[in-house]
Amino acid sequence: MLNKRRDFLKLLSLVPASVVLSPLSKIVGEPVKNANHIIILVFDAWSAENVQMFGYPRRTMPNLEKFSEKAIVYHRNYSGGNFTIPGTASILTGLYPWTHRAFALGGVISKEHSKHTVFNVLNPSYKTIGFSQNVNSDTLIFEAGKDVEKHIPFGSYDLNDRITYDASIFQNDAYSAFLAFENTIFNHEKGRDGSLFGGPIIRLFDLENEKRLLQKYGAAYGGNLPNNYEMFALPNLVDGFIKLLSELTEPSLIYFHVYPPHKPNFPYPKYLNKFNVDNYKPIAKPDHPLVIGPKTYGLQNDARLHYDAFLASWDEETGRLFEYFETSGIKQNSTIIITSDHGELHERGYYGHTAPIHYEPLVHVPLVISTPGVDKRIDVYEPTSNIDLLPTIAKIANIPQPAWVEGQVLPIFETDTDPLRSVFTFDASQNSSFSALKIYTIALIKGNRKLIKFVWPKYTKLEYYDLSTDPEEMNNLVDKKPSDLSQMEEEINTVIENANKAYNK
Amino acid sequence: MEFIKKRIPESNEMLMALGMALFVVHSWSLRMFFFRVPSFLLYMGVGQILAVLAYMMAFALLESLFVTLILILVSTILPSTWLRDGLGYKSFIIILVAAVASYLIQREIESTYPGIKTLLLWAVETGAPMIALLLLAGFVKPVRKVIQFLSEQVSVMVFIYLPIGVISLIVVIFRLIF
Numbered sequence: 239m240l241n242k243r244r245d246f247l248k249l250l251s252l253v254p255a256s257v258v259l260s261p262l263s264k265i266v267g268e269p270v271k272n273a274n275h276i277i278i279l280v281f282d283a284w285s286a287e288n289v290q291m292f293g294y295p296r297r298t299m300p301n302l303e304k305f306s307e308k309a310i311v312y313h314r315n316y317s318g319g320n321f322t323i324p325g326t327a328s329i330l331t332g333l334y335p336w337t338h339r340a341f342a343l344g345g346v347i348s349k350e351h352s353k354h355t356v357f358n359v360l361n362p363s364y365k366t367i368g369f370s371q372n373v374n375s376d377t378l379i380f381e382a383g384k385d386v387e388k389h390i391p392f393g394s395y396d397l398n399d400r401i402t403y404d405a406s407i408f409q410n411d412a413y414s415a416f417l418a419f420e421n422t423i424f425n426h427e428k429g430r431d432g433s434l435f436g437g438p439i440i441r442l443f444d445l446e447n448e449k450r451l452l453q454k455y456g457a458a459y460g461g462n463l464p465n466n467y468e469m470f471a472l473p474n475l476v477d478g479f480i481k482l483l484s485e486l487t488e489p490s491l492i493y494f495h496v497y498p499p500h501k502p503n504f505p506y507p508k509y510l511n512k513f514n515v516d517n518y519k520p521i522a523k524p525d526h527p528l529v530i531g532p533k534t535y536g537l538q539n540d541a542r543l544h545y546d547a548f549l550a551s552w553d554e555e556t557g558r559l560f561e562y563f564e565t566s567g568i569k570q571n572s573t574i575i576i577t578s579d580h581g582e583l584h585e586r587g588y589y590g591h592t593a594p595i596h597y598e599p600l601v602h603v604p605l606v607i608s609t610p611g612v613d614k615r616i617d618v619y620e621p622t623s624n625i626d627l628l629p630t631i632a633k634i635a636n637i638p639q640p641a642w643v644e645g646q647v648l649p650i651f652e653t654d655t656d657p658l659r660s661v662f663t664f665d666a667s668q669n670s671s672f673s674a675l676k677i678y679t680i681a682l683i684k685g686n687r688k689l690i691k692f693v694w695p696k697y698t699k700l701e702y703y704d705l706s707t708d709p710e711e712m713n714n715l716v717d718k719k720p721s722d723l724s725q726m727e728e729e730i731n732t733v734i735e736n737a738n739k740a741y742n743k
Numbered sequence: 744m745e746f747i748k749k750r751i752p753e754s755n756e757m758l759m760a761l762g763m764a765l766f767v768v769h770s771w772s773l774r775m776f777f778f779r780v781p782s783f784l785l786y787m788g789v790g791q792i793l794a795v796l797a798y799m800m801a802f803a804l805l806e807s808l809f810v811t812l813i814l815i816l817v818s819t820i821l822p823s824t825w826l827r828d829g830l831g832y833k834s835f836i837i838i839l840v841a842a843v844a845s846y847l848i849q850r851e852i853e854s855t856y857p858g859i860k861t862l863l864l865w866a867v868e869t870g871a872p873m874i875a876l877l878l879l880a881g882f883v884k885p886v887r888k889v890i891q892f893l894s895e896q897v898s899v900m901v902f903i904y905l906p907i908g909v910i911s912l913i914v915v916i917f918r919l920i921f
Contacts, residue, residue: 345786411918414791417783418798422775430849432775432799434768435841436806438848445856671786 275486275572276364276631278356278493280329281552282322282372283500283591285581286315287599288546293709295518298549301557302576306606308569310616310650315605316623316683317580320665321592325579325624326375326495330355330382332628332643335664336737339671343592344374344421346381346413348671354642356628357385360491360635367482369394370495371466371475373401373420375579379493380412395478396468397451400426400444426467462504464548466497472555480562491631495579498552501590505547506554513546521710525587526595527697528679532587542584569608573634577624578603594665596681596690597711601663607648609634618649621661621683658685660729668694674741675734682726689726700727750819752830759831760814761905762898763838764807769904771842772803797914804908810838832887835894836876844869 286292289299291306292313318328319335327333327340327347331354335341339348346352357366357379368379369390376392392404402419403412422432424440431437451469456462463469475496482492520539525532533541563569582591583600591600605622607630625645632639633647649655666678681690686706692699702723703711716723752760776799783792814834818826826833848865851857857865880887 340786342782342786344782407919410921411794411915414794414798414918417787417791418795418802422779422795422799423772423802430775430846432772433802433806434771434845435810436802438845438852441849441852442856442862445852445854449856668785670784672788 274489275483275568276360276491276634277483277568277572277574278329278491278627278631279574279576280326280370280375280493280495281499281576281578281604282375282495282497283580283582284549284578284604285583285599286313286602286604287581288542288549289604292602292604296513296516296546298546299553301553301560302604302606304557305560305563305576305608307615308613309574309606309608310612310618310648312605312607312618312622312648314619314621314683315577315603316601316621316661316663317578317603318624319663320580320594320596320600321667322372322374322579323378324664326370326372326378329577329579329624329627330357330378330493332356332625332640332645334625334644334662335666336675336733337644340378341664341666341669342671343667344417345671346377351642352381353383353385354640355382355385356491356493356631357382359628359632359637359640361385361387363489363635363637364491365486365488367490367492369482369493371395371470371497372495372500372579373403373416373467375495376404377413377416380409380416390482393468395474396466396470397455397463397474398444398447398468400424400468420467458506459504460507460510462502464498464504465502466500470497472498472552473558476555476559479559483562483566483568499545499548499582501541501545501582503541503544503548505544505549506551509547509550510543513543513550520585521712523585523710523712526593528595528692528694529586529588529593533589538584538587538589541589545582545584545589563608571610573607573609573631575627575631576604576606577627579624592667594667594679594692594694596663596665596679598705598709601681616650620649620655620657621659621685622648623661660684662733672741674738678734680730680734682730684722684726687720687722687726689723689730691727691730702726747819750823750827752815752818752827756830756834757811757815758901759894759898760834760838761807761811762901763835763894764810764814765804765904765908766897766900767838767842768807768810769800769803769900769908771846772799775799794914794918797911797918800904800907800911801915804905804912807904807908814838829881829887829891831898832880832890832894833877835890835897836880837873840869840873840876 288294290297291303291311317325319325319341323343323345324335324341327338328335331338331347331351333351338351340346357368360366366386367388367390368382368386370376370379370392373392379386379389393399393401402424403415408415420426424433424437425431448469452463455471464472479494520542522535563574580591581600581603583589583593583597585599586595586597623645626648629639629643629645630648630651633651661683663681664678666675669675669677677694679690679692681688686704688703688705690701700716702715702720704715776796780792814830814837818830880890
């Protein structure tokens with residue numbers, strides 16, 4: 239069983255999506271309009287390729303599977319980018335990274351599009367609430383400004399307080415404060431601090447505090463604690479979210495972005511022990527030239543093991559949240575969207591997500607939507623993108639589609655969708671946000687075909703995969719010149735040319 | 744009041760101490776800023792970069808003032824011959840050694856608390872050369888002259904970094920209010 243990884247996906251991908259969709263959409267009918275709340279729940283760095291429901295051999299998320307029994311499951315959903323900033327910006331704006339321009343590490347959405355967010359679209363029809371446990375997406379929520387009526391501070395559910403920019407005094411200028419305090423004045427143990435004397439002293443206090451927290455809470459996580467800049471316990475996140483939901487008094491849009499399963503992965507030990515003995519052996523794949531300091535197969539697998547166990551730990555906690563959705567009636571009268579900003583890779587000499595190598599684990603992200611009227615699981619196999627969330631939410635809320643949006647309403651919410659539409663993922667982390675695109679990776683997914691174009695200094699390459707027969711992306715078919723290769727390449731070139739028009743003047 | 748006046752170091756000595764603190768703290772802060780600038784240029788406009796610089800310089804000003812205040816406070820408490828008399832050159836030594844120690848210690852504090860033993864060791868490793876240099880400068884006049892000369896040269900920095908810090912602080916306050 240475990241050696242036949244993704245076999246069932248291979249089979250399913252051979253079935254034309256339209257055949258699967260048409261009858262199901264008839265069964266379900268129109269989702270109910272004007273749901274009470276619209277909840278966007280984002281798990282950071284969560285790859286669909288590590289969830290059994292999407293074809294992974296390990297059963298990492300049984301509670302999600304249960305939740306999905308009465309939900310729409312999008313099996314081929316893609317993030318806009320391969321790390322938090324472009325991925326989140328695409329969710330919030332419904333735009334591809336080359337349009338919203340938030341594609342550098344630390345970057346934000348361009349001024350032109352900074353108010354083009356889901357918060358702006360739904361405000362004032364809905365009370366808008368934003369929270370992110372990832373500092374990078376938190377700055378994007380800050381950028382939305384007053385369109386977010388209630389911005390829950392970054393560290394609200396953490397065990398300690400190390401972050402400066404989220405203090406109330408900095409609310410008017412949080413992005414500058416973030417870049418100054420978190421990136422330079424205090425580096426939070428990554429290199430040297432910009433504060434010569436204060437830096438080390440603050441570090442000592444913080445580390446001493448963390449030592450105490452580890453003594454108090456660490457046993458549950460094998461002597462460690464999940465952390466971003468601050469330490470946190472998984473149950474606190476769920477408890478905090480449940481409390482937030484229980485206090486809602488009016489129809490609300492809630493963007494709730496949690497850090498798990500982002501690394502560092504400190505899972506409950508029982509899941510490490512469980513997956514450690516399941517004999518699952520991922521296919522060994524060649525190191526990629528764009529990976530710096532390649533990791534061995536063993537190191538990648540160890541990281542994968544911890545990631546999977548962390549997913550299972552997080553799923554154990556979210557089980558309580560899903561139960562609350564049911565018992566509180568929220569699931570019956572609200573739309574709940576569960577997805578991720580980007581995936582996570584444990585192959586090709588790498589583990590993590592900032593390497594610009596857009597293979598499936600990095601950009602194929604889960605998308606599960608529960609909405610009133612859906613009382614059985616609906617599986618959708620058309621390629622979709624997280625840029626489709628905003629137009630879909632607008633449709634659910636009965637709000638006219640914004641003119642600037644690049645995504646489309648998701649299948650099921652729209653019956654007349656094109657199963658062969660083009661979906662893109664994009665990385666230009668080394669390219670200036672203010673100039674033409676010269677260094678980038680772009681992937682185009684069209685049906686079961688995928689073309690990846692790498693344009694990097696000393697490395698320009700095309701890779702073409704047929705995901706129906708080669709879901710592991712092992713056989714680059716470029717040399718065999720598939721019939722639609724030139725057409726797909728042309729489409730990519732057109733996208734880049736159009737994106738560069740404004741900068742080449 | 745007279746008692747307090749007697750205990751407080753002379754103003755030119757305090758200015759020299761402030762000059763050294765401003766010089767060391769701001770220079771380090773600027774080094775970190777310029778280290779970041781290439782990546783900032785990928786996603787930030789000039790205005791945004793200057794805003795970050797303003798935060799850093801404002802913080803450096805507050806940090807420098809804090810360091811100077813600590814030195815002045817300690818000098819008023821200790822016997823006057825220990826620190827108050829010749830605060831200018833003594834501050835030069837203390838801040839310089841502390842800066843080197845801080846630079847080295849930053850590398851050691853990465854992800855785990857070092858523990859009391861290590862902290863005590865660092866305190867000794869920092870304190871010993873500091874005291875040795877202070878004694879050397881106190882007893883060997885040519886050494887003291889050289890340090891005094893350097894200290895006076897560095898005090899010029901008050902007229903460069905202090906205005907930069909004050910302007911930066913005003914910019915930050917303005918940004919936080921509006």
